[in-house]
Amino acid sequence: MSTFHGYAAPAAGKPLEPYSFEARPLGPGDVEIAISHCGICHSDLHLLNDDWKMSQFPLVAGHEIIGTVAQVGSAVRGLTPGQRVGVGGQCGSCGTCEWCERGEENLCALQQPTCIPGPGGFADRIRVNARFALPIPEALPSRDAAPLLCAGITVYSPLREAGIGAHSRVGIIGVGGLGHLAVQFARAMGAEVTAFSTSPDKETEARALGAQRFIAAREPSALGAVRGSFDFLLSTVTADLPWLDYVATLRPRGTLCFVGIPPSPLMLPALPLIFGNKKVSGSNTGSPSDIREMLEVAARNGIRARTETFPLKDINTAIGRVARNEVRYRAVLEL
Structure with a gap:
């Protein structure tokens, strides 16, 4: 032994x-x-x-x-x-x-x-x-x-599964342990990348990682200003956020995908999903x-x-x- x-x-x-x-x-x-x-x-x-x-x-x-x-x-x-x-x-x-x-x-x-x-x-x-x-x-x-081996594949897999490429407008929710890698992978795939963060001091680093746009998510009008903008949103955070407002930022046929686990159950009305053929999903490494x-x-x-x-x-x-x-x-x- x-x-x-x-x-x-x-x-x-x-x-x-x-x-x-x-x-x-x-x-x-x-x-x-x-x-x-x-x-x-x-x-x-x-x-x-x-x-x-x-x-x-x-x-x-x-x-x-x-x-x-x-x-x-x-x-x-x-x-x-x-x-x-x-x-x-x-x-x-x-x-x-x-x-x-x-x-x-x-x-x-x-x-x-x-x-x-x-x-x-x-x-x-x-x-x-x-x-x-x-x-x-x-x-x-x-x-x-x-x-x-964990964080990297956790964010790479849903981006790859979604067919992200040069045609894609991608939003990464959270610039942390998962999000800072997601920004890099999405940019390497050719997407237009927007980083959402509740920490405004992360803007410089998010842009250095490859994000072309940064949204300080706590600003009152921040999410409203990007309604209908994204093909794919990847949520890397473990917090409860105004998910309906994020769904509103999706383009028709857009997807909100979770790899971070919010503490509370998701509460979303069906109508915005139905009208826009939008999806909510999760990804398993x-x-x-x-x-x-x-x-x-x-x-x-x-x-x-x-x-x-x-x-x-x-x-x-x-x-x-x-x-x-x-x-x-x-x-x-x-x-």
Whole structure:
């Protein structure tokens, strides 16, 4: 047996503590990864606090993992020791259902989240199904690539699914951990990009990331001034906003897509949707092939997560700063 070392929450809401655990046996289709970087996602905070009532303690969270291959199972092809790879929020699936056979493993009913029951990436090593360990392009620095494994694919997938291109008028709601990547991907796809934010001081950075227009969303007339303007709105925020006003900014056949989770149920009348053939949707990250494509797009277009790094031993400090929204824009642990 192999012993791995990391940090775990002993119970919901408790500070993380050093934790050693026995690794599961390396199966024929598995790969062992020596972790060098792991991003901290708001989903990790929800798991550590057991907000979704699915956590199992002690909990080793972390699902934006970059590292090098240490061992491969006997049936693994295409990955070799020393190769740099990444693992996102999913580390396994059944492999036989209709969704897996279509290459949409992220929709598999038996998909295996990376840190439930875990252990995840807040550790020195991890073992996962090799199909979910993706090569990292050489052009992407590890610390800036780590958040792409969750935040990056979360925003790339709905933009790609919507067919965003040079013809598209796209609005990104929120310029934060997700939104700052969404702006970059939408611009790389050729869209006209507008960033919405309740923080006016983010305008300069939003424009530097690729937004051609910035809307200070708290201004009383801001949303009314862009009625009927957008083909696609991507909401990356975890706040309750005046959603009907945002629906009004859509053009006919436009879509409001959620990747951030507002705390309250959506309350929208049907009539504005019916009259404009408008849609409200959500998006569930992406498959391994989607992630591979997203990483290549990021490498070719110079798309990077803006990161702050912390040594693993300072993990509680890093988690506290993420919880207080003090990081611009993603926190990454370095081992």
